[in-house]
Amino acid sequence: MESWGSISSIAFRMALAAMLTLAGAWARADAPPSLDAGVEQQVRQLALAGSQPGAGARIEVEVGQLDGRLRLAPCQRVEPHLPAGTRLWGRTRIGLRCVQGESRWNVFLPVTVKVYAQALVAAAPLAVGRVLAADDVTVAEVDLAEDTSAAMTRPELVVGRSLGRAVNAGQSLRQAHLKPRQWFAAGETVKVVALGSGFSVASEGQAMTPGLEGQPARVKTESGRVLTGMPVGERRMELSL
Known part of the structure; x- marks a missing residue:
């Protein structure tokens, strides 16, 4: 007959094993969702196709991880997509949506596109x-x-x-x-070029504001009309019609 101490020891080991099993199951349930290799490849292809860096550029795509707090229902087919207004340049994101599964979901995956x-x-x-x-x-x-x-x-x-x-x-x-270049000062005579589809019209006016590179400027024409455009060169402003 086993002693009480021996029985207590066996019971303790069984209880400990049960607790460890439950803990392992909980950890697996709480594990962050992983990305299927096929889906990750589709994400990379979408990022490469959408970056449009120009000739001679070398692109690297780093795929991040989904938010570890997400609990996603099983899905038979996940479709990557580009959210509206997203630019695939630098740190950005690509959408993942379940199109075949128990429930439809849509999440965002962080990616970094290096050019x-x-x-x-x-x-x-x-x-x-x-x-x-x-x-x-x-x-x-x-x-x-x-x-x-x-x-x-x-x-x-x-x-x-x-x-x-x-x-x-x-x-x-x-x-x-770089410090912005000043193409003209307020009060100077400026050439104004209005650009349209397949044509351009040039006139002159007096600058009402300084013409700083990258900042809109205002010019008053001889007729008294005030035009707003972008300084692009020495005493020159352009605007689109």
Whole structure:
């Protein structure tokens, strides 16, 4: 006959085994939803097709993980899709929807689209206010999509420009790093070019506001009409009809 201590020991081990089994089942139930290899491949293809980086660019797609708090019903067919207004550039997302299963669901999967191409980088640390010279920049492969500001690719577009932000050595030089150019001052005579479908009309007017690069400006014509457009060159403004 087994002693009470022996029986207690056996009962304890059985109870512990049961608890561990339940804990394992709970962990599996709470595990974040995994992505099927076929669906992941479709996500990559959608990201590659939608990025449209231009000739000579190299694209890398990093597929993230679904939110670990999601509890998705079983699904026989998952369809990746691009949410309206989404740009497949940098950190973005792709939709996943169940089109064949017990219940329909729609979730979003984080993805990062990296677009590598040749662009200008700082040859050495560059301080705020520095007027760029040709030897301040060099060409290297950069991720065009890592910043929302456009990467500068041509030396002639940056030489002679002043920096509005500091740039580290090897860092991609962006439009946002440069101080906006002033194409004309308020009161100056400006050539105004109105662009339409297959035609253009030019006239002159007096600038009511400074013509800063990337910012709308206003020009008053001889007839007294006030036009708003974008400064694009020395004493020149364009607007679309």
